[in-house]
Amino acid sequence: MVADPAVAAAVADAHRREWAFVLAATVRVTRDLDLAEECVQDAYARALTAWADGGIPNRPGAWLTTTARRRALDLQRRAATQERKLPLLVSDSRGAPPSREPEAHAVEDDRLRLIFTCCHPALSIEAQVALTLRLLCGLTTAEVASAFLVSEPTMAARITRAKHKIANARIPYRVPPAAELPSRVGAVVSVVHLLYTTGHTAPAGANLVRRDLVERALDISRMLRALLPENPDVAGLLALILLNDARRATRVDDEGELLLLADQDRSRWDRDAIAEGIALVQEALTRRPPSRYALMAAIAAVHAEAPTWDDTDWVEVVALYDVLLSLWPSPVVALNRAVAVGFADGPGVGLAALDALVDEPQLAGYPYLAAARADFLQRLDRRAEARDAYATALDLTQNSRERAFLLRRLDELV
Amino acid sequence: MAKYLVLIYHDEAQWVEPSPEVEAGFQGHMAFNAANGPKILGGEALQPTTTATSIRRDDDGSHMVTDGPFVETKEAVGGYYLLEAEDLDEAIALAKQVPAPWGGVEVRPVRVFG
Numbered sequence: 001m002v003a004d005p006a007v008a009a010a011v012a013d014a015h016r017r018e019w020a021f022v023l024a025a026t027v028r029v030t031r032d033l034d035l036a037e038e039c040v041q042d043a044y045a046r047a048l049t050a051w052a053d054g055g056i057p058n059r060p061g062a063w064l065t066t067t068a069r070r071r072a073l074d075l076q077r078r079a080a081t082q083e084r085k086l087p088l089l090v091s092d093s094r095g096a097p098p099s100r101e102p103e104a105h106a107v108e109d110d111r112l113r114l115i116f117t118c119c120h121p122a123l124s125i126e127a128q129v130a131l132t133l134r135l136l137c138g139l140t141t142a143e144v145a146s147a148f149l150v151s152e153p154t155m156a157a158r159i160t161r162a163k164h165k166i167a168n169a170r171i172p173y174r175v176p177p178a179a180e181l182p183s184r185v186g187a188v189v190s191v192v193h194l195l196y197t198t199g200h201t202a203p204a205g206a207n208l209v210r211r212d213l214v215e216r217a218l219d220i221s222r223m224l225r226a227l228l229p230e231n232p233d234v235a236g237l238l239a240l241i242l243l244n245d246a247r248r249a250t251r252v253d254d255e256g257e258l259l260l261l262a263d264q265d266r267s268r269w270d271r272d273a274i275a276e277g278i279a280l281v282q283e284a285l286t287r288r289p290p291s292r293y294a295l296m297a298a299i300a301a302v303h304a305e306a307p308t309w310d311d312t313d314w315v316e317v318v319a320l321y322d323v324l325l326s327l328w329p330s331p332v333v334a335l336n337r338a339v340a341v342g343f344a345d346g347p348g349v350g351l352a353a354l355d356a357l358v359d360e361p362q363l364a365g366y367p368y369l370a371a372a373r374a375d376f377l378q379r380l381d382r383r384a385e386a387r388d389a390y391a392t393a394l395d396l397t398q399n400s401r402e403r404a405f406l407l408r409r410l411d412e413l414v
Numbered sequence: 415m416a417k418y419l420v421l422i423y424h425d426e427a428q429w430v431e432p433s434p435e436v437e438a439g440f441q442g443h444m445a446f447n448a449a450n451g452p453k454i455l456g457g458e459a460l461q462p463t464t465t466a467t468s469i470r471r472d473d474d475g476s477h478m479v480t481d482g483p484f485v486e487t488k489e490a491v492g493g494y495y496l497l498e499a500e501d502l503d504e505a506i507a508l509a510k511q512v513p514a515p516w517g518g519v520e521v522r523p524v525r526v527f528g
């Protein structure tokens with residue numbers, strides 16, 4: 001049978017938009033992640049034929065949830081006497097009869113339950129990221145493995161181990177109490193941010209950007225924003241992703257080679273994304289102390305608002321980095337601040353700020369320190385030292401687009 | 415409800431001599447017990463690893479008895495609590511209250527057979 005293209009597109013769209021909604025609502029009935037995943041996959045498969053015969057439902061998410069829940073209850077009834085592999089998840093809704101029609105309000109809570117379970121601090125950060133992609137975005141294990149450049153069996157083992165811990169250590173399927181919420185949301189936001197940065201500049205490989213990961217990070221950030229509209233970290237994260245991603249069309253040239261901010265065609269930046277991002281930054285920065293994501297987004301906003309590279313308000317950028325560094329001291333933030341200082345006060349001052357960081361153990365394997373030193377040395381016409389610094393940066397860089405960029409800069413000095 | 419074992423790891427050299435910190439540690443355990451009585455199923459402090467004896471079974475079925483802890487580490491298990499908690503979040507919240515001034519604690523769910 002050839003699938004109807006309109007139905008196939010509707011199912012794919014529902015997969016992208018509703019997976020977390022459907023899975024989260026099904027997990028609350030099954031209290032078993034594996035069974036719920038199996039039933040949700042089955043519901044999507046059934047949708048292909050059911051929607052071709054009966055038409056695409058008005059609320060695809062509700063149709064899929066009802067179908068998945070019915071299948072789960074059916075399987076659980078049949079398997080009632082069999083040995084269970086893992087204990088049931090601990091949930092605060094135990095004993096409450098599952099409603100027949102998933103109501104909007106309850107389902108929103110369910111998605112939050114799923115998010116907080118995936119991003120529980122008792123799981124390793126690698127496991128949190130893998131579960132988020134697998135359970136919240138509905139990626140297959142093979143897709144998650146390829147996103148993080150590990151083998152499929154390795155990723156499968158990582159996901160199985162995490163699910164095993166959730167069930168056996170009784171990590172609850174629940175929204176944390178208000179007192180714990182800020183720190184738990186912080187953990188969720190850092191997982192999504194890691195997902196985004198991994199996609200924004202892929203650590204290795206042929207492409208600079210892993211578009212799929214960036215899209216997923218943006219989707220989850222929008223979901224979080226809808227679910228936690230009051231949270232400044234969430235607003236800051238969404239703003240940061242929107243403002244950086246607004247430059248997606250110009251970060252590489254037609255050959256896929258890296259283009260610096262200074263050389264990008266600003267007329268091709270996504271003005272809608274920039275406007276949305278700036279509004280979110282302004283909202284998030286009214287909170288005290290400011291969220292670190294909001295501050296990073298504010299720095300991106302300064303760049304987004306400058307009509308040309310030469311118009312960049314570097315004094316404002318340095319001032320924002322000063323606040324960021326005072327609240328969240330980190331060698332990487334200090335490095336970015338030093339670069340901004342170089343543009344605000346001249347390459348000599350910037351180089352001195354960078355040189356103060358060369359003994360930072362956290363920056364030992366970090367190619368951007370050497371690359372930034374090389375750039376300032378080149379501007380100061382200290383060519384031999386600039387060549388050495390580019391060579392150091394090359395030794396530390398595995399992304400082939402970034403390597404090509406550094407090689408071009410090195411060639412200019414030979 | 416589930417059971418969790420909280421293993422208290424510390425640098426036991428710190429506990430040898432009486433000191434204000436050691437006294438504060440005892441007070442802390444008494445306060446923890448007073449505050450969480452019904453949740454605490456058991457718990458003891460252990461003599462230092464200098465008193466430990468390890469027994470390994472050899473391939474031929476005989477036992478080799480040696481002086482010292484099973485694994486030599488700077489931070490050794492110095493005591494434990496057996497707790498009852500609804501889920502890991504509750505167990506972590508309780509474990510955070512366990513005094514461990516020269517180390518930390520490890521929370522392990524108790525395995526249920528059957």
